[in-house]
Each structure stands twice: as C-alpha cells, then as structure tokens.
Amino acid sequence: MILSGFLDTLGAFVFVTGAAFLALGGLGLVRMPDVYNRIQAGTKATTLGTLLVLVGTALIEPSWAIKLLLIMLFLMFTNPLSSQVLARAAHRAGVRPKGDADYLSRDMEDLT
Amino acid sequence: MSDTHLADKGQTAPPPLDGLSGGVSLRLFATLFLFWVLLNASLSFATILSGLVVAGVISAAFGRHLSFLSGFNLAPAGIFAAFQFIGYFLKELVKANLSLAALVMKPSLPISPAIVKVRTTLTDPVARLLLANAITLTPGTLTCEIKGEFLYIHWVVTKSTDLDEATQEIVAGFERYLEVMYG
Numbered sequence: 001m002i003l004s005g006f007l008d009t010l011g012a013f014v015f016v017t018g019a020a021f022l023a024l025g026g027l028g029l030v031r032m033p034d035v036y037n038r039i040q041a042g043t044k045a046t047t048l049g050t051l052l053v054l055v056g057t058a059l060i061e062p063s064w065a066i067k068l069l070l071i072m073l074f075l076m077f078t079n080p081l082s083s084q085v086l087a088r089a090a091h092r093a094g095v096r097p098k099g100d101a102d103y104l105s106r107d108m109e110d111l112t
Numbered sequence: 113m114s115d116t117h118l119a120d121k122g123q124t125a126p127p128p129l130d131g132l133s134g135g136v137s138l139r140l141f142a143t144l145f146l147f148w149v150l151l152n153a154s155l156s157f158a159t160i161l162s163g164l165v166v167a168g169v170i171s172a173a174f175g176r177h178l179s180f181l182s183g184f185n186l187a188p189a190g191i192f193a194a195f196q197f198i199g200y201f202l203k204e205l206v207k208a209n210l211s212l213a214a215l216v217m218k219p220s221l222p223i224s225p226a227i228v229k230v231r232t233t234l235t236d237p238v239a240r241l242l243l244a245n246a247i248t249l250t251p252g253t254l255t256c257e258i259k260g261e262f263l264y265i266h267w268v269v270t271k272s273t274d275l276d277e278a279t280q281e282i283v284a285g286f287e288r289y290l291e292v293m294y295g
Contacts, residue, residue, distance in 0.1 A: 084254070101226035103273070
C-alpha cells in the first residue's frame with residue numbers, strides 16, 4: 001500500500017509537470033512572431049508534455065504501461081514529422097521566415 | 113521529407129528477397145508480431161494465431177516494400193548505440209523544453225531566427241528520418257527541408273550560419289550514434 005501510494009503521488013507530480021510544459025508551449029504559440037517559431041514552440045512542448053502525461057498515467061495505472069509505452073513511441077516518431085511537413089509546406093507556400101539568413105530560399109531553384 | 117533519389121537507393125540496396133525466406137521479411141514479421149502482442153497485452157491462443165497469420169501475410173506480400181528495418185545494424189555495437197542515442201535524445205529533449213520555457217517567459221523574447229543549411233553523411237532513409245526528428249525535438253531547431261546530403265534547419269537562436277559550424281553544432285551529436293546504428 002505504501003508503494004502504490006508513493007507511485008500515485010509521483011505519477012501525479014509527473015502528470016502536472018507535463019501539463020506545465022504544455023501550458024508553456026501554449027504561451028510560446030501566442031508570443032512567437034512567425035509560423036516557424038510557433039511550430040518550434042508547439043512541437044517541443046507538446047512532445048515532452050504529452051510524454052510526461054503518459055509517464056504519469058503509467059505510474060498511477062501500472063497495468064497500462066506497455067500500451068502507453070507504444071503510444072509514446074508512435075508519438076515520438078510522428079509528432080516531429082508532422083511539424084516538419086507543416087514547416088516545409090509553409091515555406092513552399094511562400095511564407096518568409098523572420099530573420100536575416102534564409103538558406104532555403106537561396107537554394108530554392110535546385111529544390112523544385 | 114521526400115527524397116526520391118536516396119529513397120530509391122535505399123530500396124534497391126538490399127538484395128531481392130522472396131517471401132519469408134529473406135532477412136528483410138523476417139524482421140518485418142518479427143516487428144509486426146511484437147507490436148500485435150504488445151497492443152493486445154495477451155498471450156492467448158487466438159491472439160497468437162491471428163497475429164502469426166496476419167503478420168505472415170503482410171510480410172510475405174509487402175516484405176520488399178516495407179523494408180524500413182533492413183538498415184538497422186543488429187550487432188551488439190548497433191544495439192548499444194541505439195540505447196546511447198535514446199539517452200542522449202531524452203537529455204536533449206528536456207534541455208530543449210527548459211530553454212524554450214526560459215525563452216517564452218522572458219518579456220524581451222530574445223530570439224534571432226534563421227534558416228541554416230547543414231550536411232549529413234547518412235544515407236539510410238530511416239536513419240535520416242530519425243536524424244530529422246531528433247533535430248526537430250532538440251533546442252531551438254526545426255527541420256524544414258531535406259535534399260540530397262543537405263538539411264535546412266530553422267534555428268530560433270542562431271549561433272552560426274556557416275555550413276560546417278552549424279553541422280557541428282546541430283547534427284554531429286546525433287550522427288555519431290546513428291552512423292553505428294545504421295552502419
């Protein structure tokens with residue numbers, strides 16, 4: 001009983017930490033100046049935040065751990081990938097990034 | 113991240129294999145079956161049997177086209193490198209989130225974004241996918257485009273726009289392990 005109580009507490013703590021990262025990611029989405037920076041803020045925070053929420057769930061409900069592990073694996077493969085495709089689509093649609101250096105535009109004629 | 117030239121190279125590289133006799137199909141079969149058992153979290157006769165049948169049919173029919181595992185180096189060195197890669201990746205993921213959190217909470221929002229170009233020596237399609245994903249999840253970098261040996265990275269706090277310096281800063285840490293995993 002002591003062990004399960006400890007795991008519950010630890011799980012809740014990890015869960016809240018994940019939620020905090022998700023909230024910071026949301027703040028990043030609002031504050032960042034252009035689409036690329038916003039994607040950056042969104043991707044990192046949602047990945048780690050969701051992973052921590054899933055780890056917290058696994059600690060509270062250990063019998064779900066294997067399935068949660070699989071979800072984490074799929075998440076780590078697909079979450080960054082979707083962001084990369086969004087960023088690429090934005091660039092191909094002609095959205096200029098903020099900042100002075102844009103090597104992707106300079107090489108654009110070779111890429112199409 | 114489409115790259116027809118290298119994708120073609122990756123698919124023709126392993127020798128043509130037929131059905132379950134080939135190593136490629138066997139790896140696909142083992143992966144599919146493992147995922148099936150993990151998803152079911154059960155070892156009952158019906159689960160095992162349907163898993164064996166379906167995994168067998170899929171790997172016999174699509175073994176040559178779903179060869180995404182064929183590049184992985186199953187020697188102890190490759191598996192060891194995979195664990196090192198995961199450890200390094202998780203460390204970088206936490207660092208990325210802490211630095212992003214610090215960045216968005218500063219009222220001045222001190223960013224200096226740019227899209228830089230870096231070079232990779234990896235040729236295996238899955239190794240390149242893992243590299244692009246790892247870069248996206250590490251501090252301030254986002255892969256935008258991949259073409260041949262070059263990756264185009266959006267960098268929130270740019271340290272250098274020089275090809276070699278940026279490669280050293282962004283790519284080198286992961287490439288070290290991926291070269292062994294997909295060597």
